[in-house]
Amino acid sequence: MPYTLSPFRYPGGKSQLYPFVKHLLEINKIHGTYIETFAGGSAIGLKLLFEQDIDQIVINDLDPSIFSVWEAILNHPDYLIQRIKSVPFDYYDDGQVDSNIAYWQKEHAIYFEKKGNAHSLSGAFATLFLNRTNRSGIITGGPLGGWSQKNTKISARFNKKTLIGKIMAIHDRRDSIAISNKDALALIPKIPQQFDAQNTFIFFDPPYLDQGSNLYYSSLSQNDHQTLAKEILSLSSFKWIVTYDHKSLIQNLYKSASGKYEYKLNYSANTKNRGKAPEFLFSSPVTKMESKAKTVLSAI
Known part of the structure; x- marks a missing residue:
């Protein structure tokens, strides 16, 4: 990839x-x-x-949910970074299956609650989280590895350090980025x-x-x-x-x-x-x- x-x-x-x-x-x-x-x-x-x-x-x-992520990156990166750090798993730490799936289900529910709100910070994180942890990045799809997590893990595309680095780098160039919904x-x-x-x-x-x-x-x-x-x-x-x-x-x-x-x-x-x-x-x-x-x- x-x-x-x-x-x-x-x-x-x-x-x-x-x-x-x-x-x-x-x-x-x-x-x-x-x-x-x-x-x-x-x-x-x-x-x-x-x-x-x-x-x-x-x-x-x-898409209001996609826009909300861009807006959060440009204007509220600290919120996203704090939420990313709080996720109970990472590319380098698979975590526990039950708690991982429970966390995914919580963010899945938040996404569907907030997906029409282009300025929701919790919706922005839920959108980004699901994009990183769902099959093929399809936000409305299911989690990577399915419910059993026997082969591919939900953490396979969730590298906290890399993701935070990307957010910070984009935020640093915010004066050269215009966003619209x-x-x-x-x-x-x-x-x-x-x-x-x-x-x-x-x-x-x-x-x-x-x-x-x-x-x-x-x-x-x-x-x-x-x-x-x-x-x-x-x-x-x-x-x-x-x-x-x-x-x-x-x-x-x-x-x-x-x-x-x-x-x-x-x-x-x-x-x-x-x-x-x-x-x-x-x-x-x-x-x-x-x-x-x-x-x-x-x-x-």
């Missing part, structure tokens, strides 16, 4: 695209702002910021008024058709995907890319895109389908595009 700077685990995370996105910023001569309208764990954005490839990142996520369909039309088209790059990674409702709070209907395509394609003066699952509906929605490609990416959310899954990637008329590292584009 690749190391990322994000505190989150995301089965559909695009961290492997970092060298490719960094290259696009370079050839398009952008160093100002990097925007993710469906940010999730924002692994690429964080690495771009930490590596000084970009001056500012914008993290937007409609908005519907992307409402946010995108405002981008031209708020950002400089010449020095802004946008990465659209919307919930996919296949797994959107399973993995994401902000899953989209077919009409939403259609509206989203129209809004993205209207940003013709901005440099952007959009990634999607390999479906004919998506290919049709983006048939007028200037750049239309296929590429492959390793996935981990479903072990039965693990491997390189082909996906679509589209780009704006003003975005220079080139393959880089393991991201090989095939024009379609």
Whole structure:
């Protein structure tokens, strides 16, 4: 599993695209702002910021619980750190099965109680905790290792020292991070008024058709995907890319895109389908595009 700077685990995370996105910023001569309208764990954005490839990142996520984690990291890191330290197990200390499961059940209940509150600190911790301790990081799923804990342990992805280090590092860069909890369909039309088209790059990674409702709070209907395509394609003066699952509906929605490609990416959310899954990637008329590292584009 690749190391990322994000505190989150995301089965559909695009961290492997970092060298490719960094290259696009370079050839398009952008160093100002990097925007993710469906940010999730924002692994690429964080690495771009930490590596000084970009001056500012914008993290937007409609899911109130995900947003609450970002807000807590930027504004209340001490609370998260104290709660992390109090967890009765760790990557280096498996703890006791009964107390571990009881603790998980308590945080699971808190998550469902607070998940609609974008500013709840207890909800933020519960969200982060479940993301680190659930199968594939799916917050609404079950605990790693199941109820028996006979093989994989619930502690397998909960390294307190590493997680606290990530939170502190992100907090230290808070002045270069803007966060929001908005519907992307409402946010995108405002981008031209708020950002400089010449020095802004946008990465659209919307919930996919296949797994959107399973993995994401902000899953989209077919009409939403259609509206989203129209809004993205209207940003013709901005440099952007959009990634999607390999479906004919998506290919049709983006048939007028200037750049239309296929590429492959390793996935981990479903072990039965693990491997390189082909996906679509589209780009704006003003975005220079080139393959880089393991991201090989095939024009379609």
